[in-house]
Structure formats: C-alpha cells, structure tokens
Amino acid sequence: MKKAFLLSSAILLAISSVFGQDNSKADEALTNKIIAIERAALEEWNKGNPDAYLIIYATDYTYFDPYLEKRVDGFDAIKKLYDGIKGQVSVDHYEMIDPMVQILAKDVAVLTFNLYSYSGNEVYKWNCTEVFNLQPDKAWKIIHTHWSYIRPIGQ
Amino acid sequence: MKKAFLLSSAILLAISSVFGQDNSKADEALTNKIIAIERAALEEWNKGNPDAYLIIYATDYTYFDPYLEKRVDGFDAIKKLYDGIKGQVSVDHYEMIDPMVQILAKDVAVLTFNLYSYSGNEVYKWNCTEVFNLQPDKAWKIIHTHWSYIRPIGQ
Numbered sequence: 404m405k406k407a408f409l410l411s412s413a414i415l416l417a418i419s420s421v422f423g424q425d426n427s428k429a430d431e432a433l434t435n436k437i438i439a440i441e442r443a444a445l446e447e448w449n450k451g452n453p454d455a456y457l458i459i460y461a462t463d464y465t466y467f468d469p470y471l472e473k474r475v476d477g478f479d480a481i482k483k484l485y486d487g488i489k490g491q492v493s494v495d496h497y498e499m500i501d502p503m504v505q506i507l508a509k510d511v512a513v514l515t516f517n518l519y520s521y522s523g524n525e526v527y528k529w530n531c532t533e534v535f536n537l538q539p540d541k542a543w544k545i546i547h548t549h550w551s552y553i554r555p556i557g558q
Numbered sequence: 559m560k561k562a563f564l565l566s567s568a569i570l571l572a573i574s575s576v577f578g579q580d581n582s583k584a585d586e587a588l589t590n591k592i593i594a595i596e597r598a599a600l601e602e603w604n605k606g607n608p609d610a611y612l613i614i615y616a617t618d619y620t621y622f623d624p625y626l627e628k629r630v631d632g633f634d635a636i637k638k639l640y641d642g643i644k645g646q647v648s649v650d651h652y653e654m655i656d657p658m659v660q661i662l663a664k665d666v667a668v669l670t671f672n673l674y675s676y677s678g679n680e681v682y683k684w685n686c687t688e689v690f691n692l693q694p695d696k697a698w699k700i701i702h703t704h705w706s707y708i709r710p711i712g713q
Contacts, residue, residue: 468686530622551706
C-alpha cells in the first residue's frame with residue numbers, strides 16, 4: 404500500500420513537472436502571440452487603417468484615449484469613432500518598448516507597453532494597456548484599451 | 559428512454575436557468591464589491607495614505623501614470639514610489655464617474671471610471687483602469703493600474 408502510494412506520488416510529481424514546463428512554454432507562446440496580434444493591428448493603424456483594430460475588438464469593448472472626455476463603451480461606439488478617422492493617421496515608424504503580457508486564468512492576457520510613434524519630425528510617446536480575453540470561438544480579442552501620453556505637458 | 563431524456567433535459571434547463579440568475583446576481587455583487595474596494599483605497603489615498611492601495615496590489619503588479627517615463631514593474635517598485643509620496647496627497651472630495659466592471663472568467667474584473675479630484679481651487683480629471691485578479695487566498699487584488707489625465711494640454 405505504502406509502495407503504491409509512493410509510486411503514485413512519484414507519477415503525480417512527474418506529471419506536474421511536465422505540465423509545469425508545458426505551462427511556461429505555453430505562457431511564452433501566448434506572450435509572443437498577443438504581442439504579434441497587437442503589432443499587426445498597430446502597423447495597419449499606422450497606415451491610416453483602423454479596421455485591423457476593429458477586427459480584434461470584442462463586442463463589450465471599452466476605450467480611453469487622451470482626446471476624449473469620456474470612456475467609449477461598446478463595439479458600435481468605437482467603430483463610429485474609428486470610421487471617422489480612417490486615412491488620417493500616418494506614422495512613418497514606431498518602437499514598441501518593453502512589452503509585457505500578464506496572463507491570468509489562461510483566458511485573460513494584459514498587454515502593456517510604451518510606444519514611440521514617429522511622424523515627420525514629431526514623436527508621440529504613449530503608455531498603452533490592452534486587456535485581451537479568449538473568446539468562445541478561441542480567438543483572442545481586446546475588451547479594454549487605455550492609451551495615454553507619457554508625461555503630458557499641462558494639467 | 560425518450561421520457562427519461564425529456565425529463566433530464568427539463569431538469570438541465572431548470573438548473574441552467576437558476577444558475578443564470580445566480581450568475582447575474584453574482585456579477586452584480588462582484589461589481590459592487592470591486593467598486594467598494596477601489597473607493598475604500600481611494601479615500602485613504604486622498605488623505606495622503608497610499609498604504610491602502612499597497613494592501614490591494616498583487617506581487618506581479620504593473621503601473622502607468624502621467625508623471626513617469628516608464629511603467630512601474632512589481633510590488634517592491636510601486637511601494638518605493640508610494641513610500642516617497644506619503645502624506646503629500648490631499649484631496650478634499652472626489653467624484654467617481656460611470657464606474658464599469660467587466661468580469662472575465664470569474665476571477666478577473668476590469669474596473670474603469672473617470673475621477674474628478676477636488677483639491678482647494680483645483681480639479682484634476684482622470685481616466686482610470688484597474689485590473690483585479692482573484693488570488694489563491696480568495697482576496698481580489700489589482701495586477702495592473704493605468705492612470706491618465708482626461709484631455710491633457712500639450713503634446
């Protein structure tokens with residue numbers, strides 16, 4: 404009985420160790436995937452095409468940016484906002500600085516980074532938070548975005 | 559056999575309906591709880607006591623605000639920052655505007671709101687994002703904060 408217990412403990416330990424490794428590899432893969440999703444949408448945004456972001460926004464999406472008085476609530480509201488600025492953004496190149504993905508409960512991933520966007524002689528420096536949530540169809544979509552300027556002048 | 563199937567289907571439907579109601583009640587209770595946690599910490603903050611926030615920050619905490627060049631990573635780093643401003647904040651009264659809680663996977667809750675903080679003749683207007691995560695000890699703690707000014711001047 405004792406031997407059987409020890410054996411099953413050893414098996415459990417081996418299994419959890421294997422799963423542990425798998426988890427860490429899975430986390431690394433998910434981190435890379437989330438950053439890649441963001442970069443792909445951002446690169447389209449930089450060419451004046453906001454639709455690439457709309458594709459990865461969930462229905463119950465919320466949004467803050469420094470140009471608005473209030474939070475934007477819901478996909479339809481953000482679509483209306485983005486439709487109004489189609490073709491107006493032009494970023495020559497960008498740097499995504501220190502992206503970090505905090506993975507919660509396997510179906511939530513919080514991406515944060517700084518962004519330097521270069522446009523002509525200007526550089527715009529941003530803080531960005533994107534909360535991703537795994538959808539029932541297994542697509543990762545964003546449920547909340549918060550853009551703000553790094554050390555804005557004023558206030 | 560068919561009757562037994564129909565009966566068990568009816569029971570399942572009844573159970574899921576009851577759980578549906580429970581879920582919506584549970585969501586409302588969690589929404590109120592998350593807002594109450596934030597308000598309690600904020601009210602201490604407004605008296606110059608940042609420790610009330612530190613108590614509800616998780617170990618792997620990250621933070622953006624408009625005074626910093628970079629994200630703050632980890633509990634020790636935010637504690638150092640907050641220890642340096644102890645006693646310096648003095649807010650007479652505040653308004654938490656349109657708080658919303660997006661509940662994900664039962665153990666993640668994303669709280670967003672606008673905040674008007676009145677101090678003497680000044681009013682500071684904020685966007686705020688707080689990502690709460692249920693910890694193994696069943697306490698709700700914040701894993702990410704993003705504070706920014708509403709429509710900051712400049713940039």
